[in-house]
Amino acid sequence: MDFDTKKNYYEILGVGEDASAEEIKKAFKKAAVQHHPDKGGDKKKFQEANEAYQVLGDEKKKGQYDAMRKGGYSGGGAGGFDFGGFGGDGGVDFGDIDLGDIMGNFFGGGFDGGGRGRRKSTVGEDVKVAINITFEEGYLGTSKKVAYGRLVKVKGVQERTCATCNGHGVVTQQAHTPFGVMQTQGACPTCGGAGKTFIKGGKEFKNGGLEKQREIIEVKIPAAIKDGSYIKFTGKGNEGMSGQSGDLYVRIDIASSKFYERRGDNLYIHINITIFDLILGGEVGVNHPEGKIKVKIPKGTQIGDMVKVSGKGFGIGGLFHKRGDMFLVTKVEIPKKLSKEQEKMWNELKNKQ
Structure with missing residues (x-):
C-alpha cells in the first residue's frame, strides 16, 4: 500500500476534502517552497507534503485513500516513497504547475524555465x-x-x-x-x-x-x-x-471639455439657447475652436435636437480640406427670475393656448 490512512493528507496540505485538483496542486506548490530544507524550512514537513501530494495528486490513489479512511482501514507506513527528490520513477507529475514560480524562490528570481539567463541588450531602450x-x-x-x-x-x-x-x-x-x-x-x-x-x-x-x-x-x-x-x-x-x-x-x-466633444471626426458642441430661438428660429453665436461663428437654428427645433453644420468638424487625417461635421447639442436656458412684464407676457401666451 502506497499511503498511510492514519495521516490526514488534506490537513497536511491545508485543503478541504472537497478541494479540486487545481487547489491541491497550488497548496502543494506553496508547501514545497515554504518547507524546503535548502531554504531553511522543516525537512519533515517537506517530506509530509511530498507524501500527501503523491496520494492526493493521483486520482486513483486519492480514491483508494478516501475509501479506506471512510471504511476505517488502518494500513502500514508510506512504503515506496522517495523523499530525496522528484526526478525518479514514481515521482510527482507536476503537470501545469509553474516551475518558474517555484524556482524563482530558490534562485532569488531570474529563472526562465529554460535554465538560461539573458545577456543585457547592447541596443538602447525606448x-x-x-x-x-x-x-x-x-x-x-x-x-x-x-x-x-x-x-x-x-x-x-x-x-x-x-x-x-x-x-x-x-x-x-x-x-x-x-x-x-x-x-x-x-x-x-x-x-x-x-x-x-x-x-x-x-x-x-x-x-x-x-x-x-x-x-x-x-x-x-x-x-x-x-x-x-x-x-x-x-x-x-x-x-x-x-x-x-x-x-x-x-x-x-x-483634456476633456465642458463644451466640446469628439466622436470620430465629428465635433459636438453643447450650447444654451432661449425658448424663443427654438420656437421662432434664428441665428446664434457659437464658440468654435477656430473662433466665434454664426449658426442658424431652424424654426420649431425641439429641446435636445442636434443642429448639423457640415464641414466644421475635425480635419480627417490632419487635413482641413477634408473635414468631419459639427453638431450643436441644444439645451434651453430657463430664467430663474422674471420681470413683471415677462411674467405677464408668458401668462398671456399660456391663456391663448
Whole structure:
C-alpha cells in the first residue's frame, strides 16, 4: 500500500476534502517552497507534503485513500516513497504547475524555465513620456517643448572586462530544489549583463557606462490628433552600449471639455439657447475652436435636437480640406427670475393656448 490512512493528507496540505485538483496542486506548490530544507524550512514537513501530494495528486490513489479512511482501514507506513527528490520513477507529475514560480524562490528570481539567463541588450531602450494639451490644442494642432531624461554614454570612460563573469555577461547558479540539483544562468550582478565594467575618475558606472541626462525636445502636434496617440522620435531614447539608441515615444493626453466633444471626426458642441430661438428660429453665436461663428437654428427645433453644420468638424487625417461635421447639442436656458412684464407676457401666451 502506497499511503498511510492514519495521516490526514488534506490537513497536511491545508485543503478541504472537497478541494479540486487545481487547489491541491497550488497548496502543494506553496508547501514545497515554504518547507524546503535548502531554504531553511522543516525537512519533515517537506517530506509530509511530498507524501500527501503523491496520494492526493493521483486520482486513483486519492480514491483508494478516501475509501479506506471512510471504511476505517488502518494500513502500514508510506512504503515506496522517495523523499530525496522528484526526478525518479514514481515521482510527482507536476503537470501545469509553474516551475518558474517555484524556482524563482530558490534562485532569488531570474529563472526562465529554460535554465538560461539573458545577456543585457547592447541596443538602447525606448523612452516613453506623456504631455497634456487642451481640447482646442488637439483640434487645431500645437507645438510643445518637453523635458525628459535619457541614458547617454559617459565620455572618456574606460572599459574593463568584468572579473565576475569574465566578459560573458551571465553567471551560472546552482541550487538543490524539489526537482533535484538545478542550474540556471542569469545576468551578472556586477556588470548587469554588459560583460564589462566602466570606470572614469575612480567612479564606476553600472549602467553599461551610461548616465542619465536631461533633454528638451520640441514636439509638433498635428491638428485633429486623437487622445492617447503617440508621436515617435527615432534615436531619441536611451543610448545603448553599441552606440545604437532607442526611440522616444511621446503620448498625447487631451483634456476633456465642458463644451466640446469628439466622436470620430465629428465635433459636438453643447450650447444654451432661449425658448424663443427654438420656437421662432434664428441665428446664434457659437464658440468654435477656430473662433466665434454664426449658426442658424431652424424654426420649431425641439429641446435636445442636434443642429448639423457640415464641414466644421475635425480635419480627417490632419487635413482641413477634408473635414468631419459639427453638431450643436441644444439645451434651453430657463430664467430663474422674471420681470413683471415677462411674467405677464408668458401668462398671456399660456391663456391663448
